[in-house]
Amino acid sequence: MIEVESLTKQFGSKRAVDHLTFTVKKGEVLGFLGPNGAGKSTTMRMITGFLPPTSGDARVCGISVIDNPKEAKTKVGYLPESAPLYHDMTVIGFLKFCASIRGLKGSAKNDAVERAIETCFLGSVARQSIDTLSKGYRHRTCLAQALLHDPEVLILDEPTDGLDPNQKHEVRQLIKRLGESKAILFSTHILEEVEASCTRAVIVDRGKIVADGTPAQLLEQSGNGSLTDLFRRLTTRDTEEAA
Amino acid sequence: MTSLTIYKRELTSYFAQPTAYAIIVIFLALSLGLTFSFGNFMRVGDASLEWTFFFWHPWIFMLLAPAVGMKLWADEQRTGTIELLGTFPLSTWSAIIGKFLAAATVWLVALALTFPIILTVNYLGDPDNGAIFSGYIGSFLVCSTFLAITMLVSACTRDQVVCLIVSVAVCVTMVLCGYDDFTRELGKAASPAVVEAVTSIGVWEHFRSLNRGLFRLQDLVWFGSFMFVCLLGTSAILSAKRS
Ligand SMILES: Nc1ncnc2c1ncn2[C@@H]1O[C@H](COP(=O)(O)OP(=O)(O)OP(=O)(O)O)[C@@H](O)[C@H]1O
Ligand SMILES: [Mg+2]
Numbered sequence: 383m384i385e386v387e388s389l390t391k392q393f394g395s396k397r398a399v400d401h402l403t404f405t406v407k408k409g410e411v412l413g414f415l416g417p418n419g420a421g422k423s424t425t426m427r428m429i430t431g432f433l434p435p436t437s438g439d440a441r442v443c444g445i446s447v448i449d450n451p452k453e454a455k456t457k458v459g460y461l462p463e464s465a466p467l468y469h470d471m472t473v474i475g476f477l478k479f480c481a482s483i484r485g486l487k488g489s490a491k492n493d494a495v496e497r498a499i500e501t502c503f504l505g506s507v508a509r510q511s512i513d514t515l516s517k518g519y520r521h522r523t524c525l526a527q528a529l530l531h532d533p534e535v536l537i538l539d540e541p542t543d544g545l546d547p548n549q550k551h552e553v554r555q556l557i558k559r560l561g562e563s564k565a566i567l568f569s570t571h572i573l574e575e576v577e578a579s580c581t582r583a584v585i586v587d588r589g590k591i592v593a594d595g596t597p598a599q600l601l602e603q604s605g606n607g608s609l610t611d612l613f614r615r616l617t618t619r620d621t622e623e624a625a
Numbered sequence: 626m627t628s629l630t631i632y633k634r635e636l637t638s639y640f641a642q643p644t645a646y647a648i649i650v651i652f653l654a655l656s657l658g659l660t661f662s663f664g665n666f667m668r669v670g671d672a673s674l675e676w677t678f679f680f681w682h683p684w685i686f687m688l689l690a691p692a693v694g695m696k697l698w699a700d701e702q703r704t705g706t707i708e709l710l711g712t713f714p715l716s717t718w719s720a721i722i723g724k725f726l727a728a729a730t731v732w733l734v735a736l737a738l739t740f741p742i743i744l745t746v747n748y749l750g751d752p753d754n755g756a757i758f759s760g761y762i763g764s765f766l767v768c769s770t771f772l773a774i775t776m777l778v779s780a781c782t783r784d785q786v787v788c789l790i791v792s793v794a795v796c797v798t799m800v801l802c803g804y805d806d807f808t809r810e811l812g813k814a815a816s817p818a819v820v821e822a823v824t825s826i827g828v829w830e831h832f833r834s835l836n837r838g839l840f841r842l843q844d845l846v847w848f849g850s851f852m853f854v855c856l857l858g859t860s861a862i863l864s865a866k867r868s
Binding site: 434460469 | 627630631638642704707709711712715716867
């Protein structure tokens with residue numbers, strides 16, 4: 383469902399993503415790990431069609447985001463890293479706006495909005511202005527936006543960032559549940575989430591894949607059963623580079 | 626269709642916040658205030674409103690139109706919501722059109738609210754209402770042009786204040802360039818070719834003829850193409866910023 387082929391992004395002299403190739407099939411949840419600045423968000427922005435790649439291609443459901451961006455975008459739900467929202471709107475107003483842009487109308491629109499509010503536990507704040515929401519609720523509102531049109535592909539950039547432990551648990555369960563019928567790519571810095579909700583994980587470092595496998599395979603590769611150790615061994619630390 | 630959704634959102638956002646009201650009130654106070662004080666409306670008996678009323682509009686618009694348009698893309702870039710718009714299945718062009726029309730609608734409302742002045746001239750005398758109507762069209766075109774400029778500037782920056790200052794500077798230049806007193810002074814110092822070039826970027830020549838009730842194709846083409854070029858530039862800048 384998501385096919386990334388030799389995707390590269392160059393920012394000036396800096397290569398943020400370096401010939402990245404991977405696929406995510408239907409029913410798969412791919413965890414995207416890597417240190418800060420590894421190029422995770424940049425990769426996601428290219429797959430969602432926000433940033434044009436320097437070279438390479440990404441396809442969702444077989445549709446190239448470069449050749450046919452408009453159609454590819456209808457297949458994807460995307461939660462950006464900063465969970466941006468229009469602060470002058472209410473939660474329900476914002477979700478209705480997003481649903482309209484996605485081409486939903488009338489009762490289909492209302493149903494979709496209702497379903498998203500329920501899935502993301504936003505019922506208590508539905509009529510509240512986004513301005514006055516706490517950070518976790520904002521994050522969940524943006525997540526709800528990604529689920530509105532029941533997309534075949536979900537791309538979530540740090541979906542559990544800023545959530546309380548209860549909500550973290552709920553979102554992990556949600557990802558796991560949705561992953562059965564969709565293709566999901568999500569990034570995270572919390573390694574336990576890999577075991578909790580991923581069927582596969584890749585670790586990227588400086589724009590390149592350094593490890594790829596099921597959680598069990600990665601644990602085996604680490605030798606001592608600790609993902610953290612594997613992560614620390616495979617990725618460059620800023621502290622080392624500075625030394 | 627998506628343009629309409631964007632248009633509705635932007636318009637609601639203008640009227641959900643004090644911005645639009647504040648600007649409309651200031652506009653009404655200035656335009657009616659100037660008409661009755663410096664315009665000497667009561668004594669001159671200028672029934673076509675050309676000198677007493679419409680004369681002030683470019684001077685007011687050059688300061689106030691950028692205040693309406695400054696948030697259009699600057700805010701979108703500051704809060705990161707541009708990442709949402711960029712991954713929704715809509716073209717940049719339809720977002721530009723929707724936003725532009727919403728800002729223009731705010732000015733349409735402001736201009737419509739000056740209706741007491743029309744009632745007054747009709748009560749006091751026997752004015753040429755056709756000329757007044759074309760004067761309004763001229764005013765609306767001038768302020769739409771300024772909005773288009775502001776939109777272009779706001780695509781370049783995420784800072785509303787920078788956008789406001791730069792757009793006001795450009796609009797002031799356009800108002801001064803065609804103004805008689807200014808061109809006369811310039812004529813003493815520079816060659817006629819320079820004067821002509823400077824006058825051609827000014828708004829007065831096109832605004833004046835509409836004030837006199839003259840619909841000249843060349844004026845409409847001038848305003849239309851100016852706006853079109855600005856909107857085209859906006860689209861180009863927004864795409865260039867991503868790569
Ligand atoms: N618009 C941009 N212009 C220049 N450089 C950029 C731009 N966006 C990202 N970068 C650079 O690309 C690299 C990858 O950034 P990216 O945001 O993809 O990292 P990340 O893996 O998401 O990190 P984090 O875990 O901190 O979210 C970084 O070095 C960043 O500085
Ligand atoms: Mg990131």
